[in-house]
Amino acid sequence: MKKILLAFATMLLIVCVSVQSSQAQLKRFSIGPFVETGFPTGKFSDTHKTGYGIGLGADVKLIAGLTAVGSVSYYQFISKSGSGVPDAKVIPIRLGLRYKLISILYVKVEGGTAQFTGDYNNGVGALVAPGVGIRLLGLDVEAKYEAWFKSNTHGFFGLKAGYNF
Structure with missing residues (x-):
């Protein structure tokens, strides 16, 4: 009787795992939170320290290896003391494409x-953000360069970590 129960439990486990993996392959949409850190470059680094952000991202698989991505976040760069400029508080809204190079490595x-909100450079500007990352199961880690264009360029190298459901 124990052998029959063990065989039945093993078969049930195999069925559950195969169903779960087939559902994961059919999943075409995911959404999840992320955190970011930005290291200013150029003139932006003369007036501001490292920035931090939090946001929500989503993606939709299109065709083999290609995915449409989008995100909205809140970023804040603290001004350096003595720089005479206020903190940079920004709400970036991004849309783009991600291409899977190999099983876990992608470019985006x-x-x-x-x-831009608050007293620093108030208004709307454009942005561009190329990056490279690793996505394993739901964990997503990305290195990128992001540039915001409004009256001058606000560029930074960033690290982003998130989890997609």
Whole structure:
């Protein structure tokens, strides 16, 4: 009787795993939170320290290896003391494409708008953000360069980590 129960439990486990993996392959949409860190470059680094952000991203698989991506976040770069400029508070809205090079490695390019809020450079600017990342199961880690264009360029190298459901 124990052998029959063990065989039945093993078969049930195999069926559950195969059903789960087939559902994961059919999943075409995911959404999840992320955190970001940005290291300013150029003139932006003269006036601001490292920035931090939080956001929500989503993606939809299109064809083999190609995925449409989008995100909205809130970013804040603290001004350096003595720089005489206020903190940079920005709401970037990005849309783009991600292409899977190999099973977990991808390249991505995004474009969109950067809504500057507060006293620093108030208004809307454009943005571009190419990057490269690794996605394993739901965990997504990306290195990127992002540039916001409004009256001058606000560029930074960034690291992004998130989880997609």
